[in-house]
Amino acid sequence: MxxxxxxxxxxxxxLPLADQKIINELLIDIENDDASxxxxxxxxxxxxxxxxxxxx
Amino acid sequence: MDTNFLSSGTSLIKTSSxxxxxxxxxxxxxxxxxxxxxxxxFCIGYHSGQKCEHxxxxxxxxxxxxxxxxxxxxxxxxxxxxxxxxxxxASYTDPQKQQALRKLWLxxxxxxxxxxxxxxxxxxxxxGDQKKIDLLSGILQYFIDxxxxxxx
Amino acid sequence: MQLEKLKISxxxxxxxxxxxxxxxxxxxxxxxxxxxxxxxxxxxxAIMFALYGDHYLEQDTTRExxxxxxxxxxxxxxxxxxxxxxxxxxxxxxxxxxxxxxxxFKSDNKTSVATEGAEFGKFLADKQQYQKITxxxxxxxxxxxxxxxxxxxxxxxFDAEKLDLLSGLQNGGSVAKSIKTGxxxxxxxxxxxxxxxxxxxxxRDQSKELSNQLGDQQFKELEDxxxxxxxxxxxxxxxxSQIIDEIExxxxxxxxxxxxxxxxxxxxxxxEILKNKEETLSSxxxxxxxxxxxxxxxxxxxxxxxxxGSVDKAGxxxxxxxxxxSDKFAKAILTESLNNKVCALCGNDLSAHPENEEHIQVLLxxxxxxxxxxxxxxxSNSLMSANSSSQGIQAAVTxxxxxxxxxxxxxxxxxxxxxxxxxxxxxxxNELKNITNKEQHTLxxxxxxxxxxxxxxxxxxxxxxxxxxxxxxxxAQQEQxxxxxxxxxxxRDAVARLKRIGKEIDQIIDTYSTYSKExxxxxxxxxxxxxxxAEDRSLISDIKISNNFELSVIGKNGMSILNDIxxxxxxxxxxxxxxxxxxxxxxxxxxxxxxxxxxxxxxxLDVENRTNLIKNIPNMTSQWVLLVTDTxxxxxxxxxxxxxxxxxxxxxxxxxxxDGTTKIVPEEI
Numbered sequence: 001m002x003x004x005x006x007x008x009x010x011x012x013x014x015l016p017l018a019d020q021k022i023i024n025e026l027l028i029d030i031e032n033d034d035a036s037x038x039x040x041x042x043x044x045x046x047x048x049x050x051x052x053x054x055x056x
Numbered sequence: 057m058d059t060n061f062l063s064s065g066t067s068l069i070k071t072s073s074x075x076x077x078x079x080x081x082x083x084x085x086x087x088x089x090x091x092x093x094x095x096x097x098f099c100i101g102y103h104s105g106q107k108c109e110h111x112x113x114x115x116x117x118x119x120x121x122x123x124x125x126x127x128x129x130x131x132x133x134x135x136x137x138x139x140x141x142x143x144x145x146a147s148y149t150d151p152q153k154q155q156a157l158r159k160l161w162l163x164x165x166x167x168x169x170x171x172x173x174x175x176x177x178x179x180x181x182x183x184g185d186q187k188k189i190d191l192l193s194g195i196l197q198y199f200i201d202x203x204x205x206x207x208x
Numbered sequence: 209m210q211l212e213k214l215k216i217s218x219x220x221x222x223x224x225x226x227x228x229x230x231x232x233x234x235x236x237x238x239x240x241x242x243x244x245x246x247x248x249x250x251x252x253x254a255i256m257f258a259l260y261g262d263h264y265l266e267q268d269t270t271r272e273x274x275x276x277x278x279x280x281x282x283x284x285x286x287x288x289x290x291x292x293x294x295x296x297x298x299x300x301x302x303x304x305x306x307x308x309x310x311x312x313f314k315s316d317n318k319t320s321v322a323t324e325g326a327e328f329g330k331f332l333a334d335k336q337q338y339q340k341i342t343x344x345x346x347x348x349x350x351x352x353x354x355x356x357x358x359x360x361x362x363x364x365x366f367d368a369e370k371l372d373l374l375s376g377l378q379n380g381g382s383v384a385k386s387i388k389t390g391x392x393x394x395x396x397x398x399x400x401x402x403x404x405x406x407x408x409x410x411x412r413d414q415s416k417e418l419s420n421q422l423g424d425q426q427f428k429e430l431e432d433x434x435x436x437x438x439x440x441x442x443x444x445x446x447x448x449s450q451i452i453d454e455i456e457x458x459x460x461x462x463x464x465x466x467x468x469x470x471x472x473x474x475x476x477x478x479x480e481i482l483k484n485k486e487e488t489l490s491s492x493x494x495x496x497x498x499x500x501x502x503x504x505x506x507x508x509x510x511x512x513x514x515x516x517g518s519v520d521k522a523g524x525x526x527x528x529x530x531x532x533x534s535d536k537f538a539k540a541i542l543t544e545s546l547n548n549k550v551c552a553l554c555g556n557d558l559s560a561h562p563e564n565e566e567h568i569q570v571l572l573x574x575x576x577x578x579x580x581x582x583x584x585x586x587x588s589n590s591l592m593s594a595n596s597s598s599q600g601i602q603a604a605v606t607x608x609x610x611x612x613x614x615x616x617x618x619x620x621x622x623x624x625x626x627x628x629x630x631x632x633x634x635x636x637x638n639e640l641k642n643i644t645n646k647e648q649h650t651l652x653x654x655x656x657x658x659x660x661x662x663x664x665x666x667x668x669x670x671x672x673x674x675x676x677x678x679x680x681x682x683x684a685q686q687e688q689x690x691x692x693x694x695x696x697x698x699x700r701d702a703v704a705r706l707k708r709i710g711k712e713i714d715q716i717i718d719t720y721s722t723y724s725k726e727x728x729x730x731x732x733x734x735x736x737x738x739x740x741x742a743e744d745r746s747l748i749s750d751i752k753i754s755n756n757f758e759l760s761v762i763g764k765n766g767m768s769i770l771n772d773i774x775x776x777x778x779x780x781x782x783x784x785x786x787x788x789x790x791x792x793x794x795x796x797x798x799x800x801x802x803x804x805x806x807x808x809x810x811x812x813l814d815v816e817n818r819t820n821l822i823k824n825i826p827n828m829t830s831q832w833v834l835l836v837t838d839t840x841x842x843x844x845x846x847x848x849x850x851x852x853x854x855x856x857x858x859x860x861x862x863x864x865x866x867d868g869t870t871k872i873v874p875e876e877i
Contacts, residue, residue: 007723008400011716019709023403030399030406033350037402041410048702048709056698059580086504096507099515129590130512132583133522143529145579189616192500195507196609202514203602 018055022047059148062120062128069094072108072162073115075169077183085188090118094165095127096195101168102134103202108167111159131161172198209356210830211803212296212303214258216872218278219291220250223869230803230831231857237826237850238833239877241841242862247870248835251862252807258295258308259352260361261326261345275319277312280869288313288322299355303331305338306352328352356802391757391789397724400717407710412438415703422696430686437679441672448668455661456754462654465646467767472643475635482629489622496615503608506601512594513601523591526584540585542568727792728785729753735791736784738824741816744777751781759785776812783821787828803831810840819849826855851877 012020026044029035035043058064071079071094078097082088088096093116101107123131135141135157147153176186176194186194211230216222228251231238242248249265256262257276268274275282277291294307311322326348329340342348352358392398412435419431545552545568549559558565635643687704691697733751740748748769750762761781763769773781790802804825810818825832832855841847850856859875 008397008716008720011719015712019712023709023713026403026406027399030402033354037406037409040406041413044406044706045410045414045702048705049698052698052701052705060583060586086507088504088507092508096511099511103515103518105518124508125586126512126590126593127508129586129588130515130519130594132587133519133526133591136525136587137519137522143580148580148583188500189496189612192503193609193612196503196605196612199510199514199605200609 018051022051059145060128061148061154062123062131064121067120068117069120069158069162070113070117071115072111072113072166074108074110074112075166075173076115078169078173079116081183081186082191085186085191089122090116091120091122091127093169094118095123095130097165097167097169097172098131098161099168100171100198100202101164101166104168104171106167106171107160107163108170109163111162111166113162131157134161134164209802210298211255211833212298213294214251214254214296215292215294216251216254217292218281218289219254219257219276219293220278221247221864221868221870222250222254222872223278223280226870226872228860228872229858230833231855232831233857235855235857236829236831237856238831238858238860239841239850239856240833240835240860240862241838241875242835242870243838243864246862246864248807248837248862250870251835252805254293255295255805256361257310258293258306259356260358261308261324261349263310275312276310277319278869279319280867282312282314282319286314304355305329305331306348391724391728392721397717397721400713400720404710404713404717407706407713411703411706411710414699414706418696418699418703421699422691422693424689424691427686427689430682430689434679434682434686437675437682441675441679444668444672444675448665448672451661451665451668455658455665456758458654458658458661462651462658463768465651465654468643469647469651470767472635472640475633476640476644478629478633479640482626482633485622485626485629489619489626492615492618492622496612496619499608499611499615503605503612506604506608509594509597510601510605512590513598516591516594516598519591522587526587526591530581530584530588539581540589542571724792725753725757728788731791732784732788735787735824735828736781739784739817739820740777740780741814741820744780748773748777751784776814776817779812780817783825787825790829802829803833804829805833805835807835808837808840809834810836810846815845818846822846822849823853826853847877 012023015023022044025047026040029040029043061067069091071090075097079090079093082093082096083090120128132141138157138160140153140157140160141147172194173183175198176183176191178194179186179190181190210232212232213230214228216226216228218224228238228240240248240251253262253265253276256265263276264274277289281289288311290309290311292307292309294305296303296305298304305328307327309325311324312319313322314320324345325343326345327340327343328348328351329338329342331338341351349358389398392401415431415434419428422428541552545558546565549565550557551564551568556564558568633640687700691700729752732753736748736751737745747763748761749764749766752760752762754760759781760768761773786804790804809821813821841850856877859877861873861875863871863873865871
């Protein structure tokens with residue numbers, strides 16, 4: 001997170017908390033650059049599904 | 057024997073080589089025929105009363121029959137004026153007289169052309185460098201000057 | 209990123225070990241002096257080799273001739289030799305080391321590369337302990353790219369004399385695109401773009417998967433329709449953005465032509481006058497020629513007129529001769545008298561005196577051809593004709609002469625005027641023709657293209673809106689489909705959520721991209737105003753950066769003047785862009801602190817520009833490394849400013865040895 005510019009961070013903070021969390025985690029994964037795009041997709045799908053289940 | 061010897065088809069007039077450059081430049085720039093240049097020189101020379109007696113007849117030549125009747129008339133008139141031709145028809149057919157008359161014409165023509173050359177070169181250009189307009193202006197100026205001379 | 213130390217071994221002209229340290233903090237300027245050929249570019253090469261493994265620089269034209277291993281060693285030993293460059297730098301409060309080596313050998317007069325190696329590592333805590341991170345060349349590239357992305361290095365490491373950002377920034381070409389990518393990287397927008405891709409693609413994948421698992425015919429049909437609509441949408445959007453690109457290019461062309469037309473209005477007005485004068489000249493020449501020909505045609509008669517006064521006496525003699533003869537009168541005179549009904553000799557009116565007319569008729573009958581009468585007739589006719597035309601000829605000669613003089617005067621005057629006007633016209637005939645052609649043909653074409661394309665955009669927009677509505681409707685319908693399986697229900701909700709998050713990210717990218725562009729523009733103006741001369745400041749009224757990161761410079765007249773600015777001005781603009789970019793990118797985080805590395809920085813600049821740079825650049829970048837020639841660092845101009853500003857941390861001199869090698873020697877300022 002500390003790599004992101006404050007302005008972008010501010011924009012992100014306007015989003016729903018759950019969305020913020022998942023985006024931030026993805027951005028860290030992208031920054032670390034140790035997963036392929038396919039893997040990244042799988043991760044976000046999983047997280048979103050968990051999020052929905054827990055919301056219910 | 058034909059008294060009108062200028063019109064005889066075989067009669068050639070050889071001009072002087074000391075004015076050949078004038079013939080060349082007038083022929084080249086103004087497209088004048090040799091006989092016209094000869095007459096131009098003659099008229100100017102005779103009008104001025106000056107002859108050029110050093111002739112070398114190795115220059116351009118032309119058939120005298122090319123001269124117009126008017127030009128021929130003037131040349132004969134000069135013969136009569138100078139007393140070479142007279143009422144005796146023999147004076148027209150005598151080869152010696154004809155020869156003397158030709159020499160006279162050529163001397164006046166050469167003198168006239170030399171005067172013209174001097175006139176041309178007044179503008180500072182060499183004769184060979186004179187262009188159409190320079191030459192024509194020179195000739196016309198001469199014509200105009202000749203009429204403005206104070207008669208004596 | 210802050211450069212600390214550069215170690216060069218057997219690299220290019222640097223034989224053995226050479227070390228350079230870089231100034232930082234308050235003394236963040238490093239001066240590296242050297243005559244031409246001493247190896248200034250060699251230092252530049254060493255840095256680019258260390259960071260990116262570059263064997264060549266962008267400015268190299270003949271690539272075969274450039275080898276990195278010291279050639280003196282290669283030639284003298286005949287053995288494979290290794291060049292090594294080690295760069296020490298700090299980034300995010302960590303000290304790093306990057307080391308690259310290259311082994312070359314020579315055979316048959318040809319130098320070839322044998323092996324190449326790279327290592328990247330960091331120092332722990334107090335710099336005592338070194339930890340290697342990787343020695344895999346590809347991995348090293350990834351590491352460096354994370355610190356200073358390769359595609360923006362040209363903003364920070366460049367040969368100032370060849371700095372050519374503007375030509376790339378102005379015409380919407382691939383350079384502008386690569387700059388946009390570079391800027392996005394630098395501003396960390398590229399990570400967001402990747403995130404957007406991940407969410408949007410995941411949504412599409414999931415939706416498809418859901419459709420297959422559900423096995424519901426209605427759902428499947430809707431899914432197919434959604435997919436087709438999505439494909440159509442992306443195709444339309446692509447087409448639309450292509451047309452927008454084309455319109456931008458066309459508008460630039462339109463503006464350029466308009467500028468050319470405006471600039472050349474004076475020339476073209478002059479050319480019009482010139483054309484008229486040339487036409488007048490041509491008709492004057494024609495008229496002169498006519499007069500000349502007329503006068504030449506009259507020379508024969510005029511010559512005779514000149515001599516006429518001198519031969520007139522002959523006329524009397526001829527008359528006398530003719531009188532003495534039995535054929536007293538020339539036949540022509542008799543005929544003429546009868547024809548005119550007036551006696552040609554005495555002037556008697558023959559119609560009043562028929563007896564005289566009878567007498568003439570008798571004489572004519574009696575006329576005998578004499579031997580010389582022919583010649584005499586020629587003479588008298590000639591004189592008569594010459595006399596009668598004399599006045600007319602004289603008048604004509606005077607008229608012709610004056611006319612020639614007049615025409616000549618006019619022609620000379622016209623020729624002089626034409627020459628003068630011609631010298632005022634700076635463009636060639638072809639260029640003028642070209643501009644006229646552009647105004648009459650190219651410009652209307654471009655303008656009609658623009659309006660056609662604008663209409664097309666409108667059509668595309670309508671189509672896109674329709675498809676977007678359709679998509680929304682299809683998605684709503686899909687949501688209405690009853691799903692009994694709970695797992696699949698979750699999946700469907702997930703698809704919707706993924707789509708939503710994707711849209712949220714797109715929105716941020718859009719906002720932030722516009723915002724950073726505006727910041728960049730604003731910052732660039734501030735910096736540009738600090739470094740340019742007062743004269744240039746009055747010349748340039750605005751700087752604009754388009755959404756595609758294309759640059760335009762607006763002059764006082766409101767027109768783009770990018771094509772008119774000097775090399776020096778262009779260099780200052782490029783510098784302003786680079787420093788503005790670094791400043792904007794640094795906002796909110798302190799690790800976008802890149803050194804500015806300039807080769808031959810002052811070559812094209814005047815004193816005022818140089819002074820402005822020396823005073824301002826150290827405040828705008830974290831480090832400023834200058835490779836300068838003697839002429840760029842004089843006691844009279846640059847040195848006093850550097851001393852006064854007190855920002856120089858390190859000074860080195862590149863000393864060229866007799867054997868062709870160079871030693872790096874530290875100096876005091």
